[in-house]
Amino acid sequence: MQPEERQKRIEEYLLKAEFASLEELSDQVDASVSTVRRDLGALEEKGTVRRTHGGARILNPKSDEFTFSARETHQLGEKEAIGKACAALIGPNQTVILDAGTTVYYVARHLELKSPQIITNSLPVANLFSGANKAEVVVTGGVIYPRLGVLVGPLAVEAFGKIRADVAVMSAGGISLEGVSNSHGLLIDIQRAMIHAARKIIFCLDSTKFGRPSISQLCGLEVIDTIVTDAAAPAEMLKEFRKHQIEVIVAAGV
Amino acid sequence: MQPEERQKRIEEYLLKAEFASLEELSDQVDASVSTVRRDLGALEEKGTVRRTHGGARILNPKSDEFTFSARETHQLGEKEAIGKACAALIGPNQTVILDAGTTVYYVARHLELKSPQIITNSLPVANLFSGANKAEVVVTGGVIYPRLGVLVGPLAVEAFGKIRADVAVMSAGGISLEGVSNSHGLLIDIQRAMIHAARKIIFCLDSTKFGRPSISQLCGLEVIDTIVTDAAAPAEMLKEFRKHQIEVIVAAGV
DNA sequence: GAAGATTTTGGAAGATGTTGCAAGTTTTTG
C-alpha cells in the first residue's frame, strides 16, 4: 500500500476511535510499527494528529458517525482474535455472507484485504466497507432495526433468497447440544435464508455463548460446518461438537 | 488502446478508488507500468491526479455533491439552512424518499422529530436514523458505490419500483432551464425510479448548482414540484422556475 | 500502398525512496 493511502486510513481510523495504539494501527493498515511511527510523524507535521507515547490521538475529533465505537464492546480481545481466525478461513475472491452481530463485525474488519464479494444486512459492516474500494459489497434491503443497525423484514429475506454464496459467517445468541438459538425472533428468518444461500456455514461464537440457549431455535448442529471461538470455551462441549463432524477452531488469545 | 482512452479509464478508476497502485492501474488498462507512469505524469500535468510513491491519488474529487468527507463539505451553513427549510415542508407521518447527496443529508438531520416513514438508498442517511427509534427507515438494497456510500444497482431500482411515497427529497449535480442533471450516470436510473414512486418531488439545490449542467440529463422541469435553495441563487432563474409552476423556497441564511 | 520520419511503448540499469529490523537511549510504571 502507498504511504498516502496508508496515512489516510490511519486518519480515518483515528477519527472513529479517537485514540489508537501503534499496534492497533499497525494491524489496521497492515504495516510494521516502524512504518506507522513514521506515518504518524508525517501526520503530526500536517497537523491532523498528535503523537502520544505508545499511540496517537486525533486532533480534531468529529465523530458523529454511526460506527461500533471500537471501545464499547466487551471481550474486545477475544472478539478480535475470533475475527482474525475466522477471516483466515476465507479465501480471496470468495463470496461471503456476513451476518449482523458484533463478533461478525470483527471478522469483517480483517476481511478488507482479501477483496472478497460481501453480502450483508448489517449497517455497521456496510459502513466499514463503504470507504474501502477493494471489496464489492452488496447490502440487502430492509427496515432498520433500531439500536443494532440490522436490516430486517421481507426485503432482506428476499435478497438472500436470490443469491448464492460460498460462505456465510454467522453469529448467534447461544449454542448448546440441541443447536443454535437467537434472541431476536425477527432475525431468525433472515439467518435461515442466509444459511440456505451459502455452501459453507461458519459460526463465530465467543465463549459466553456456550450452553446458553436463547429464546428462539435457529437451526440444529447438522447445518454447521465450522465454529470459531476463543480459548475460554468449555472443552467438553467443543469435543461434543467435533463428534458431530463440526470443525472447531479456537482462536489464539492476544 | 488509445492513450486518451487509457488515461480516461485511469481517471475513472481513480474516481472510484481514490488511490491506486501502478500495478493495479497497469492491470486495469492492460498496459505496462511504464506507460501508466507516463499517463499519470500527463494527468498530473493536467491537474486531475497526484502522483505518489508507487501509485497515484485522485486530486479533484468530482461533484462534491456526493462525496461525504463530512470534514470538508463546502457551504455548510447554506446546506444547514436548506435542510431546515426543506424539513419544514414535510408533514408528520408522511412517507418520504430521501435521495443520496450531502444536501439531502442535511434535510434528514432535521427530520428526526417528525417520525415519518423514510425510504433511502444512502448509507449516511440510514446511519443517521439507525440509533433513533422514532422513525421507521427502509433501506433499499444495492451495491455500495465506493466512497459515496450510495446503494446502486438493480436491487435499489427494484426497491423503489415496489413502493409509493408521499414526497421525494432529491438532490442533483446541476439545474438549468433545460432541466436537472447529474454527474454520476449510475445514479440516474435510481433517481428516476424515486421520482416515479413519489407523488411530490422536492429538489434541494444549493446556489452553486444553478446554471451548471452536469453530464447526464435526469429529468425536465415539469416533474419538479418544489425547489429549496439558499439566498445566493440567481434571482432571474428562480423567476423562470416560478413561471413553470414550480414552488421556489429560498432558505433564510444563518 | 511503400518507405521513411515520428511517436509511443515496454523494458533495463543505476539512482533514489521506503520499509522493517536491531541496538542503544529515553520514558513510563510499579
Add this chain to the structure above:
DNA sequence: CAAAAACTTGCAACATCTTCCAAAATCTTC
C-alpha cells in the same frame, strides 16, 4: 530505582523512480 515499554537512529533489503534505448505502432510524404 529497576523493569518494561516505547522511542530514535542507523542500516540492509526491497520497491519504486528516472533515464535511456530498441522495438512496435502510427503518421507523412511520395
